[in-house]
Amino acid sequence: AQSVTQPDIHITVSEGASLELRCNYSYGATPYLFWYVQSPGQGLQLLLKYFSGDTLVQGIKGFEAEFKRSQSSFNLRKPSVHWSDAAEYFCAVGSNYQLIWGAGTKLIIKP
Amino acid sequence: SAVISQKPSRDICQRGTSLTIQCQVDSQVTMMFWYRQQPGQSLTLIATANQGSEATYESGFVIDKFPISRPNLTFSTLTVSNMSPEDSSIYLCSVAGTGRAETQYFGPGTRLLVL
Numbered sequence: 001a002q003s004v005t006q007p008d009i010h011i012t013v014s015e016g017a018s019l020e021l022r023c024n025y026s027y028g029a030t031p032y033l034f035w036y037v038q039s040p041g042q043g044l045q046l047l048l049k050y051f052s053g054d055t056l057v058q059g060i061k062g063f064e065a066e067f068k069r070s071q072s073s074f075n076l077r078k079p080s081v082h083w084s085d086a087a088e089y090f091c092a093v094g095s096n097y098q099l100i101w102g103a104g105t106k107l108i109i110k111p
Numbered sequence: 112s113a114v115i116s117q118k119p120s121r122d123i124c125q126r127g128t129s130l131t132i133q134c135q136v137d138s139q140v141t142m143m144f145w146y147r148q149q150p151g152q153s154l155t156l157i158a159t160a161n162q163g164s165e166a167t168y169e170s171g172f173v174i175d176k177f178p179i180s181r182p183n184l185t186f187s188t189l190t191v192s193n194m195s196p197e198d199s200s201i202y203l204c205s206v207a208g209t210g211r212a213e214t215q216y217f218g219p220g221t222r223l224l225v226l
């Protein structure tokens with residue numbers, strides 16, 4: 001069955017600390033991979049995406065993600081978080097417009 | 112990326128009534144999608160709306176409850192009919208181009224509370 005797992009419902013990090021949000025997937029073929037962010041009261045904004053090529057992709061707001069085929073993972077990272085990064089982060093995988101969504105990880109920033 | 116707007120941004124409705132949500136895009140797009148995000152949950156696709164054809168509904172969603180219109184390449188509406196408190200959610204529209212390797216871009220959402 002196709003699925004996306006974001007194992008952490010909540011993550012709390014201190015401002016300035018590094019961040020890694022996990023995403024694992026189960027899919028029949030190599031999918032296209034996405035990370036979106038949803039700030040409180042907002043819609044979803046695309047952070048980054050992987051279609052092919054270099055497995056380390058750079059996104060907006062200083063985020064990056066690494067596709068690891070052997071681990072079926074697409075983890076999101078940021079070297080130093082800012083208070084404005086507090087939001088919910090969704091991993092999605094799929095192709096031909098059929099996206100499978102993770103449950104989301106809520107990022108809490110400690111001052 | 113396309114600029115997408117939704118109206119209304121939020122509403123409070125009485126049970127048994129209907130609400131029509133509008134999604135407007137600043138450029139022509141082939142694919143439009145409607146999602147529901149229930150409180151504290153992830154996104155669930157309601158239907159795919161392509162211009163010139165009937166909307167395609169996902170399992171668990173029916174046209175009588177969620178009629179969709181797609182009159183042109185920049186506009187779509189979703190109606191939530193005969194509402195109940197269980198319909199309280201954020202409703203999001205998204206758009207994508209025609210290529211296989213495409214990205215969905217989302218509107219700001221409509222926050223609906225049904226009393």
